[in-house]
Amino acid sequence: MHFKALAGACLVAAAAALHPARAGAQAAKSDSAKQDTTHAFTAAAEFGGRDYLGTFNPEQRGKFIEYRDMPHGFAVPNLFFGYAPGDGFRQTSLAATNVGQLDQSLHLRTQEPGLYDVRLEWDRIPHVYSTTARSLYQETSPGVLTLPNPRPTAAAYNLSDFLPAVRSIWDPVKLSVGITPSEKWDFKADFTRIGKSGDLPQSMTFKGSGGPASEFLAPIDQTVSDMKLSESYAVTRYQLMAMYDLSVFQNAIPSITVDNPTATTDATSMAARGRMGTAPNNVAHTGTLVGGLNLPMETRLTGSASYASWRQNARFIGATVNTAVTNPLINQLPASLGADARTTVLSGGFTSRPFRDISVSAHYRSYDFKDDVANQTMPIVVVADRSIDTSITVDRMPYTRTNGDASVRWRLASPLAVSFGYNWNGMKRDPEVRDRARVTETSPHVSVDLTGLYWATFRATYSTARRRGSEYTQQPEEDNQAFRRFDEADRDRTSTNLLATVTPVDQVTLSGSWDIGHDEYVNSPFGLQSDRSAVASGDVAWVPNDRYTVGASLTRELYNNRLLSSYRSGDQPSNPTYIYINNNQDAITTTALNFTAVLVPDVWEAGGTYELSRAHVHIFNYNPTTPSGGTAARNTAALAYDFPAITQNLQPVNVYVRWKLNPDWSFTVRYQGELFSQNDYETAALQPVTSSFYFLANNYQNYDARYVTITFSFHPGSLRVLRPTL
Amino acid sequence: MPRHALTRALAVAAALAFAAPSAFAQQPAHAVPAGYAGSASCADCHQKESASFGATNKGKLFLNHPRNDHQALGCEVCHGPTKTHAESGGDDRGGLITFNGKHPSPVAEQNAQCLQCHEKTARMLWKGSAHESHDVACTDCHTLMHAASERANLRQPTELETCGRCHPAEKTKQLQFAHMPVEQGKIECTSCHNPHGSAGPSLLAANSINEVCFQCHADKRGPYLWEHAPVAENCANCHDPHGTPHDNMLKLSRPRLCQQCHAGTGHPIQPRNPALASDFQFVFNRQCSNCHINIHGSNNPSGEFFVR
Known part of the structure; x- marks a missing residue:
């Protein structure tokens, strides 16, 4: 164990505790005597150390540190400084979490409640993709990944060392200014900048679907800048709000060029390297107006209008890096796309209560997406840096989505209400690029709500929906014309949602929910046939007295997706024995237990949580009839087999004992463990070189992490609530 | 972290923090209107609640620094006129609006109290929203009487726990293999949703699902x-x-x-x-x-x- 850091932390804390914290004492004193002081400084801190029990290798930690940093040694989970002049009404504070770690955050805030609130926040987000990746690429310049020449052997890949943790890091910095100069006016400005850096696993084929292909770490250097301004004017009768949003995306690496691991010279059949485009720089402007008007009989009218322009005119990269492809059309490529997509959103709402027990409401909304580009034809496309297509029309995907609803709510008795409603959704698409010009879905629904009772809450909703559309033309035309895409196909949907909370006695609360969804794709000879879900959840909380709480919950999720397909080849476009059925079944069970106990009031307390999440993913495949009639190779290709099951298991446990040295100081010993295991055929046995594919071969490894965290906390009760410690 | 942004923010913060306390310190006297008892009267019997509320930002605003006559009503901004209740020694509830306990007021009446001040900005579309139309009370998610969360006066320490009380499946999905860093507190439910109503689908905080995603992506x-x-x-x-x-x-x-x-x-x-x-x-x-x-x-x- 790494006791040095823990010992150091203990010494610091002990010294502070034995000299009852000048700062703390002053803080406490100032808290009670705020009316008499002109400046009050307060502080809070949680610090200590973390150490792992047993072996926990770096390559095992991928999933464990997916979104966090968990180093051993000294740790400062929470730090807080506050300043409040006068009687403490105006406050300025600086809070930090996970100080010095990759996932640290900083929050600076100054406020006078009801007048202004200014915040500056930086909350770093690490995302680890792998700790077991293997690659021989070197980034010789930004976005250019090269291999030695001559190319390394398969053994060199397979025997190479694991790379350091592959991660991207987001650095979101947000400055938020809110001012309420009077009760009628509100002004808010948010400036957000998200810097993205690190690496992201990507892959590329150098020929076709049979490879060779290579997986690599694509560097990231991106920035998202966003400015939101809003101004609101509100009086009892009406309210208005105007908003403007400017979002700018900038990418410093416009392309990724990657060496072909199997070739060193360009040829028309295959390039020595390939180049992929990355996300282009783009800008979006959005302006929105929202209004509300209150009228007699609790009537309210609302409306909003929003218009946005998304522009993208980044300079195109060249058609290919393959020097063997010399078609003159390459020089006729336009310089950029000149894209200007526009969205127009109009919505309106009406609610009223014409009678004491009856409310009515109605809404309408239209979302129109137009997608115009300056250049609609590409003179040449070099697919995979090798095969040439010419004069390709660039498809645009405009659509208009409209929806409306109307409902009546009847309060049968004081806590009981019943609602009847009807929803309508319409989708209009371009039939030149999509399969259907129009799709309409109608949905009546009923709901019952029992609320406002001390001992029970009950909510239930049932809805049934019917989606139908205009003539269906499968795109492209050479595809199976009986196939129906799930987002455009005819569909019957039913949905039932129940939620109940009962408090039979003061000490016990029982709650449960049950959600069932069933989509049936009624007119789809091929394609998605049905999609079912069932989620049941139960929860019990027992609070026998002020000192103890116990809770437990169980959630069971089942998802079943049934797909009907038919293998097709050039000489067997519609062989009925090539039909296969695919059932995707996901089952997830999540159990949670928790307790808190005040062992000795104001001195000793304890608590803990345990969670267990188990997932089973099965893909079942079968042919109703054994494939026949084609060549032996075709018949074999048409055979459907079950996929190996995927299992995932996550068990975090967290138990702590806290000793309150005095009202401000406490000492916590926390034992935490996390067990993760998975069995995923997709990556479990992957070697870097398999056939002509060169993978990173990364996979989250199983782990059984156990660690102890000892923290001292100085936290005057009058201070803000600190962020819960993980 | 960009230095210029930090510098500007620090300058703004410093200016506001050290501004002369007297700028907002002088509060005009507010008379107690007819039917109202005044917050001091409430504290006579509800010392614990009064002290707890007084330590919150809203409590400081209402009880010590009201910016208008309405806020000066203190406890009665939310609970309504309590003179009848006070004069009866607590026996007669009068028109008292209550948000908890064994006899809470109807949800619509509770919410109307909050909307007196909050029917604006992000809550402008509350009426007719999915939550409002199912009689979800503001106090199902929020509490004003003590600080239970880091921000937004939530009843639970985090948004995930608050929303998860009625949406347990969405909460447990955070334990599934692929998830966003919600449990780590890096993003929250309100990063994507506006639970107070929106013009978009699924109470989203933008005009469409894609526009929500594009905020970060x-x-x-x-x-x-x-x-x-x-x-x-x-x-x-x-x-x-x-x-x-x-x-x-x-x-x-x-x-x-x-x-x-x-x-x-x-x-x-x-x-x-x-x-x-x-x-x-x-x-x-x-x-x-x-x-x-x-x-x-x-x-x-x-x-x-x-x-x-």
Whole structure:
């Protein structure tokens, strides 16, 4: 164990505790005597150390540190400084979490409640993709990944060392200014900048679907800048709000060029390297107006209008890096796309209560997406840096989505209400690029709500929906014309949602929910046939007295997706024995237990949580009839087999004992463990070189992490609530 | 962290923090209107609640620094006139609005108290919203009487726990294999949703699902030269942002996810046998995305089929 850091932390804390914290004492004193002081400084801190029990290798930690940093040694989970002049009404504070770690955050805030609130926040987000990746690429310049020449052997890949943790890091910095100069006016400005850096696993084929292909770490250097301004004017009768949003995306690496691991010279059949485009720089402007008007009989009218322009005119990269492809059309490529997509959103709402027990409401909304580009034809496309297509029309995907609803709510008795409603959704698409010009879905629904009772809450909703559309033309035309895409196909949907909370006695609360969804794709000879879900959840909380709480919950999720397909080849476009059925079944069970106990009031307390999440993913495949009639190779290709099951298991446990040295100081010993295991055929046995594919071969490894965290906390009760410690 | 942003923010913060206390310290006297008892009267019997509320920001505003006559009503801003209740020694509830306990006021009456001041900005579309129309009370999620959360006066320490009380499946999805860093506190439910009502679907905090996603994933906004139709229309066609057992929060494993739409001749629609060496690249690692890597769209002139 790494006791040095823990010992150091203990010494610091002990010294502070034995000299009852000048700062703390002053803080406490100032808290009670705020009316008499002109400046009050307060502080809070949680610090200590973390150490792992047993072996926990770096390559095992991928999933464990997916979104966090968990180093051993000294740790400062929470730090807080506050300043409040006068009687403490105006406050300025600086809070930090996970100080010095990759996932640290900083929050600076100054406020006078009801007048202004200014915040500056930086909350770093690490995302680890792998700790077991293997690659021989070197980034010789930004976005250019090269291999030695001559190319390394398969053994060199397979025997190479694991790379350091592959991660991207987001650095979101947000400055938020809110001012309420009077009760009628509100002004808010948010400036957000998200810097993205690190690496992201990507892959590329150098020929076709049979490879060779290579997986690599694509560097990231991106920035998202966003400015939101809003101004609101509100009086009892009406309210208005105007908003403007400017979002700018900038990418410093416009392309990724990657060496072909199997070739060193360009040829028309295959390039020595390939180049992929990355996300282009783009800008979006959005302006929105929202209004509300209150009228007699609790009537309210609302409306909003929003218009946005998304522009993208980044300079195109060249058609290919393959020097063997010399078609003159390459020089006729336009310089950029000149894209200007526009969205127009109009919505309106009406609610009223014409009678004491009856409310009515109605809404309408239209979302129109137009997608115009300056250049609609590409003179040449070099697919995979090798095969040439010419004069390709660039498809645009405009659509208009409209929806409306109307409902009546009847309060049968004081806590009981019943609602009847009807929803309508319409989708209009371009039939030149999509399969259907129009799709309409109608949905009546009923709901019952029992609320406002001390001992029970009950909510239930049932809805049934019917989606139908205009003539269906499968795109492209050479595809199976009986196939129906799930987002455009005819569909019957039913949905039932129940939620109940009962408090039979003061000490016990029982709650449960049950959600069932069933989509049936009624007119789809091929394609998605049905999609079912069932989620049941139960929860019990027992609070026998002020000192103890116990809770437990169980959630069971089942998802079943049934797909009907038919293998097709050039000489067997519609062989009925090539039909296969695919059932995707996901089952997830999540159990949670928790307790808190005040062992000795104001001195000793304890608590803990345990969670267990188990997932089973099965893909079942079968042919109703054994494939026949084609060549032996075709018949074999048409055979459907079950996929190996995927299992995932996550068990975090967290138990702590806290000793309150005095009202401000406490000492916590926390034992935490996390067990993760998975069995995923997709990556479990992957070697870097398999056939002509060169993978990173990364996979989250199983782990059984156990660690102890000892923290001292100085936290005057009058201070803000600190962020819960993980 | 950009220095200029930090410097500007520090300057603003310093200016506000050290501004002369007297600028807002002088509060005009506010008379207690007829029917009202005054907050001092409430504290006579409800010392614990009064002290707890007084330590909150709203309590400091209402009880010590009201900016108008309405806020000066203190406890009675939310609980309504309590003179009858006070004069009866607590026996007569009078027109008292209560938010908890064994005899809470009807939800609509409770919420009306909050909307007196808050029917504006992000709550302008509360009436008629999914939560309002199911009689969800403001106090189902918020509490004003003590500080239970880091921000937003939530009843639970975090948004995940607050929302998870009625949406348990969305909460437990955070434990699934692929999820966003919600449990780590890096993003919250309100990063995407406005639970107080919105003009968008599913109480989203933007006009569409895609526009919510583009707030952070602006790289996916394009518009691209080569667009992928289901991506351009709705990110949720393929992803469940609350969490799934599949890579990248996909709703289904590939290649089946892709085969829901792709029925072309040859490799897209083959059933694929994991035991066959020739099927290896279609069912292992990234499956279809081993080659079709720019599946969200490509701006490469040769990005047709999303392989570049």
